[in-house]
Amino acid sequence: MKVIRLFLDVVRTRITSGKYVFTTKAKTELELEDLDESFVLSAILGLTEADFHHELDGSTGTLWVFFVRLERELFYVKLTIDDRGCVIISFHPSDYEEWK
Numbered sequence: 001m002k003v004i005r006l007f008l009d010v011v012r013t014r015i016t017s018g019k020y021v022f023t024t025k026a027k028t029e030l031e032l033e034d035l036d037e038s039f040v041l042s043a044i045l046g047l048t049e050a051d052f053h054h055e056l057d058g059s060t061g062t063l064w065v066f067f068v069r070l071e072r073e074l075f076y077v078k079l080t081i082d083d084r085g086c087v088i089i090s091f092h093p094s095d096y097e098e099w100k
Contacts, residue, residue, distance in 0.1 A: 004052045011086045019085025029092040040091050
């Protein structure tokens with residue numbers, strides 16, 4: 001769990017310093033769900049170790065997957081860190097309702 005906490009600390013630092021990007025996929029998901037970036041960034045800043053689900057090996061490094069409940073809806077969140085900062089790869093309602 002210490003690794004997750006360290007990852008989230010880096011995420012928070014990058015986002016609060018303005019070093020973050022939304023992938024095209026994430027931007028499309030936000031448009032489809034009528035979510036704005038500030039809502040998503042606030043949700044990501046509020047992530048905890050308890051929200052962590054699993055990690056994946058991506059072509060550019062580790063991808064971190066979280067599930068977080070916001071306004072009675074469960075969201076799937078996929079993030080990574082690279083030279084651009086915190087990269088929001090995916091943020092959308094989840095089909096996986098059993099989480100938590």
